[in-house]
Amino acid sequence: MRHRPLLSLRLRALRLAFQALRALAPDLAHRGAERLFCTPHRHRAPEAEQAAIRESHTFHFMANGLRLRAHVWGEGPAVLGLHGWEGRGSQFHAFIRPMIQAGFSLITFDQPGHGGSQGSHGGPLDWAQAIHALVRVTGPIHGVVTHSLGAVGAAIAMDQGLTVPRAVFLAPPSEPDPYYSGLLSMLGFPEADHPAAFKAYAERLGLPWDRIRLRSLAAHLPSPLLVIHDQGDREVPWSNGAAVASAWPSASLLTTTGLGHRRIVQDAGVIREAVAFLRQVPASPSLPIQGDGLRSLEWHLFHRDLRTA
Numbered sequence: 456m457r458h459r460p461l462l463s464l465r466l467r468a469l470r471l472a473f474q475a476l477r478a479l480a481p482d483l484a485h486r487g488a489e490r491l492f493c494t495p496h497r498h499r500a501p502e503a504e505q506a507a508i509r510e511s512h513t514f515h516f517m518a519n520g521l522r523l524r525a526h527v528w529g530e531g532p533a534v535l536g537l538h539g540w541e542g543r544g545s546q547f548h549a550f551i552r553p554m555i556q557a558g559f560s561l562i563t564f565d566q567p568g569h570g571g572s573q574g575s576h577g578g579p580l581d582w583a584q585a586i587h588a589l590v591r592v593t594g595p596i597h598g599v600v601t602h603s604l605g606a607v608g609a610a611i612a613m614d615q616g617l618t619v620p621r622a623v624f625l626a627p628p629s630e631p632d633p634y635y636s637g638l639l640s641m642l643g644f645p646e647a648d649h650p651a652a653f654k655a656y657a658e659r660l661g662l663p664w665d666r667i668r669l670r671s672l673a674a675h676l677p678s679p680l681l682v683i684h685d686q687g688d689r690e691v692p693w694s695n696g697a698a699v700a701s702a703w704p705s706a707s708l709l710t711t712t713g714l715g716h717r718r719i720v721q722d723a724g725v726i727r728e729a730v731a732f733l734r735q736v737p738a739s740p741s742l743p744i745q746g747d748g749l750r751s752l753e754w755h756l757f758h759r760d761l762r763t764a
Contacts, residue, residue: 466641469642470641470642470643471643473487473488473642473643473644474643477643477644477648482655484644485651485652485655485656486655486659488638488639488642488644488652489655489656489659490576491638491642492578492634492635492638492656493576493577493578494568494575494576495540495541495568495569495576495577496541497541497568497569497570498541498543500543500545500570503548504543504545504546504548505545506548507526507528507545507548507551508526508545510528510551511526511527511528512526512527512528513525513526514526514527516564516588516589516592517588518567518581518584518585518587518588518589519567519581519584519585519588521567521572521573521574522572522573523564523565523566523567523572523573523585523588523589524544524564524565524570524571524572525544525562525563525564525565525589526544526545526562526563526564527560527561527562527563527593528551528554528555528560528561529551529554529555529559529560529561530560531555531557531558531559531560532558532559532560532596532597533559533560533561533562533593533594533595533596533597534554534559534560534561534562534596534597534598534599534600534733535562535563535586535589535590535596535598535599535600536550536561536562536563536599536600536601537563537566537582537586537599537600537601537602537605537606537608537609538563538565538566538569538570538602538603538605539601539602539603539604539605539626540603540604541569542569542570542602542603542605543565543569543570543571544563544564544565544570545563545570546602546720547561547563547600547602547720549720549721549722549723549726550600550726550729550730553726553727553730554730557730557733557734558734559597559730559733562589562593562596564585564589566581566582566585566605566608567581567582567585578660579604579607579608579611579631579660579667580611580660580661580662580667582604582605582607582608582611582612583608583609583611583612583615583617584612585608586608586609586612586617587612587615587617590617595618596618596619597620597621597733598619598620598621598622598623598733599619599622599623600622600623600625600729600733601622601623601624601625601627602625602626602719602720603625603626603627603628603690603691603716604628606624606625606627606628606669606699607627607628607631607667607669609622609624610669610672610673610676611662611666611667611672613672613676613678614666614672614675614676619678620678620679620736621678621679621680621681621732621733621735621736622678622679622680622681623680623681623682623683623729623732623733624680624681624682624683624696624699625683625684625719625720625725625729626683626684626685626688626690626691626695626696626716626719627669627682627684627691627695627696627699628669628691628695629668629669629670629694629695629696629698629699630667630668630669630670630671630695631667631668632653632668635649635652635653635656636649639652669699670698670699670702671702673699673702673703673704673706674702674703674704676703676704677704677705678705679705679706679732679735679736680700680703680705680706680707681706681707681709681728681729681732682696682697682699682700682703682706682707682708682709683696683708683709683710683711683719683725683728683729684696684697684708684709684710684711684719685710685711685712685713685714685715685716685719686710686711686712687712687713687714687715688714688715688716688719689715689716690715690716691716693710696708709728711724711725
């Protein structure tokens, strides 16, 4: 309880600072809001994730000048697990055994500013660029499983040419508007200023705002998609996943109850559905299998700089 007055004082001070900045330099105020919006907090991985990391092959790769940490388990066709905001790749630890038993390998990595990767901030475009950088190292992938904001990064990467035979989105946000609006309101930006702030943010990203909205991207993406979303999700409401599935040409929606936003990544039933969906299309021989790609002898010999000691 003692922390609430202190937090309130800090928030009031921040609002006053942004009100003054908006009056003097609106563009700087927008940039400051964007910086806050794109700056994650790192959280310590629980023991279950640390244990999974100890059993993985850990390597590093470069994306936009940052050294990012990645993990791989298994030897089969690669499925890429993409975490959400303020998450870690190791949050997919419950997928490891089912993926291996199904004949896949699982690759995850910590996005810029998250987990064991370098960086202090990031956003959907940074995440998409990191995905492309990883696939240049590992070779083609058989599919992706994403959680929350990871779906947006994956969709932007797919829109920019990434080949993904099948995709599973867990609790995907259909658009960033309500989250950015929430921050802007907290900082004292009047609602009438929000569209201009959205536009400024998109222009600095170099993407139209519709190319940041997953719901808008969905119509252009042909890969088969399974959306799994919980009715009781309080962080990303179920209606978001329903909107994405409705807009995506080859998508289906599976609704769960009682899992909320985070437990959905660990639920055995959800994992079974995701793995079964990924197995519906046979893996191409060109995908990295045992002896090729990330797990090959040549990879280990010629990419020593990417490996951990």
